[in-house]
Amino acid sequence: MKCCRQDGLILKPSKPLTMIDLAISDWAIHKSIIQGELYSTKTIINNQIFSFIFASSMKRNYSLIPSMIGSSPNGIIWSYDNPYEIFYFNEKNSLFISNKICNSTSFCLWYSSPIWIFNDSLSTQYSFMGEINKWTFISQQRFSSLTFNSQNTQMTILVQGVNNESAEILVYHSKFQSIIHLICHLSNNYLQAQLTINSTHVICSLKQN
Known part of the structure; x- marks a missing residue:
């Protein structure tokens, strides 16, 4: 797997x-x-x-x-x-x-x-590290889109999969001076999730198809 x-x-x-x-x-x-x-x-x-x-x-x-x-x-x-x-x-x-x-x-x-840098007062650095338990840590089959907002204060990554699947994801974030480990859960009604990274937090939320 x-x-x-x-x-x-x-x-x-x-x-x-x-x-x-x-x-x-x-x-x-x-x-x-x-x-x-x-x-x-x-x-x-x-x-x-x-x-x-x-x-x-x-x-x-x-x-x-x-x-x-x-x-x-x-x-x-x-x-x-x-x-x-x-x-x-x-x-x-x-x-x-x-x-x-x-x-x-x-x-x-x-x-x-x-490594990207947010347009904030601390010039926060971050890096999207992908799936921890896959040989191909970042693939188009799992992550279909990666976008920045116009103010360069947020990155949004679209995560996709199948019913009852979980994607274990790593993000480096300089504010926390550590690597953040998140789990994006997918369900029958939500086969996509949205990973949001900004200068203060990293969250994964379900996205309605």
């Missing part, structure tokens, strides 16, 4: 998983001897990009920045097995990929989301 909704609909990124250019060039330099399985992909919702990085069977270490994985924006990054430990991911703060950890007997998977 980590790969799909309760009705079996597969939750998937917007693009196929592809090898990172740096790994391809290293392949050529080392006479077609692959230096590891190093891939990336992304989900795009309303022009907002959420990135995935996968590594396994690494023969050497790598350091990646967002520009190395296409049009990935600056933001935060975390490992699939520890989403409550986040790091900045930008041109000055790289992701270190260790061949001792991401080796032939294990794999590594990271997720990255943009």
